[in-house]
Amino acid sequence: MKTITKEMDMMKCMNMMDMCCNSMMQSMSMMKSMKMPACSKMMLECMDLMKQSMKMMHDMNMMDASSKMMKDCLRMMMKCMTMMMDDMSKMMKSSKMPEMKMMMDEMMAIMKEMDAMMKMKNMDTMKCTMMMQKMYMMCMEMEMMMGMKKSDISIMMCMDMMKCMGMMCNCMSMMGNCASMMEGLEMPMMMMDMKMAEMGMNAIKMAEMEMPGLMAMREEYRSKKPLKGMKIACSMHITTQTAVMMKTMMMMGAEVRCCACSTISTQEEAAAAMNMMGIPTFGMKGMSMDEMMMCMEICCFMDNEMKMPMNMMMDCSGMMSEMMMKKHPRAMKNMMGCCMDSTNGMQMIMKMMMKGEKLMMPIMNMNTSPRKAKIDYRYGSMESLTASIRKLTGMMISGKVCVVAGYSDLGKACADAMKMAGARVIVTEIDPFCAMQACMDGCMVMKMDDACKMADIIVTATENRDVIVERHFKTMKNNCVVCNMSDYDCEIDMNWLEKNCGKSKVTMKPMVDMYTVNGKSVFILGEGMAVNMASSNGYSSFVINKSIK
Secondary structure (H helix, E strand, O other): OOOOOHHHHHHHHHHHHHHHHHHHHHHHHHHHHOOOHHHHHHHHHHHHHHHHHHHHHOOHHHHHHHHHHHHHHHHHHHHHHHHHHHHHHHHHOOOOOHHHHHHHHHHHHHHHHHHHHHHOOOOOHHHHHHHHHHHHHHHHHHHHHHHOOOOOHHHHHHHHHHHHHHHHHHHHHHHHHHHHHHOOOOOOOOOOOHHHHHHHHHHHHHHHHOOHHHHHHHHHHOOOOOOOOOEEEEEEOOOHHHHHHHHHHHHOOOEEEEEEOOOOOOOHHHHHHHHHOOOOEEOOOOOOHHHHHHHHHHHOEOOOOOOOEOOEEEEOOOHHHHHHHHHOHHHHHHOOEEEEOOHHHHHHHHHHHHOOOOOOOOEEEHHHOHHHHHHHHHHHHHHHHHHHHHHHHOOOOOOOEEEEEOOOHHHHHHHHHHHHOOOEEEEEOOOHHHHHHHHHOOOEEOOHHHHOOOOOEEEEOOOOOOOEOHHHHHHOOOOEEEEEOOOOOOOEOHHHHHHHHHHHOEEEEOOEEEEEEOOEEEEEEHHHOEHHHHOOOOOOHHHHHHHHO
């Protein structure tokens, strides 16, 4: 696991506390303009406590006292927020917006729970931080809703208050992080960078525009809360589209935790934004396999002691399901079921069953859904393949010879994408009917042994193993680009390449490695894994919306 020294922790805390002081200054000036003297006085006291805490932090031995001061500051800000909420609820009585009133009630319930936690001697700062992040998200939503009713004077005043509360929630979540660091509590593999979170929130807003299905579900089920009582652990590619889906489930009443299902696909700005929204999200781009497995294990439990398991799973790799069944069989008693979201995951589950291992929960194969098969592969892959190659290499595809291995739905999408980009496409296929289809679609069809000698770009899309092996590497053209588009990372023989040509490996940029084979350069994209996930492009928001709706 990535460890951080005390000195780096202290620097991080100091930066966060500086940001808190700035937020407090802005909040205080807004309170003065809104004529709220009691609240602005409390904020002034909070700032004094913050400055004293910052002075203490320079001395490592004073960390506990500094942490205690931070908690006092949190309690004081909580009082201030309660006062503002009371004023707002009085103003909102005349408002004809039931959704706002419903959100206000939700916020009041969270604040009561937090108030009870803060009165305890051993205050759970990590849990408080998560709740404050959820509050911050709700404040932003309320502010947007109020912006539509600017004609009402009381709503305009509430809008200013809500903006002020959003700043305070953001400030309190940073303070909670600082207190957790001072106490030595680990927040493993969690992106907590506020600047990245802002970028992620903007990307999520853009994704929501392209996901009308999920937006309609929010409108229809937000008040009904059909997922209430569900505690869902999700092992997914952490992208902006995943963030929209997690946020939708949360708004429908579920408690959600998320972790990465791949070491290379995490969009860190999306992970930071999800943590900001109050969805505990574990994973960073470039982490090791051991770190990823640790994230999956933490994600499956509601607490750090791993005594309170979740009761549902969404799994995109099969690894989380397998790990829980083998390592935590007792926790499976509460598990209602699992949605398996990939071919790779279902293959892993089928192997377990063939070995005679008992599945401890019902598993739904989402990959057999016609929408998933026909839309994800056909249109998602078609758009993301060329975008990923251009993003990673910067090369011009037009005029190049591209070899596509396999002509299933995925292979057809890859071949079409390359043809549209202006490439001359060769298909390799062992199924005679699919080979005939490729020929009738205007592609040349030949064996890989012959095709790889002509290729500028090779794309594997068979979902089989050892498609590109030693003999192919040795006969490739100089500067040939090789990548994979399927769920499996065994189509390109990376083991042989690392073992025999590993010393010549040069990482040109993240996810682009150059190997020298027989004196010629071969470029491997995404370490042999799915290239669209390696480039953090994934599928477009509209495609994801259609496949999961």
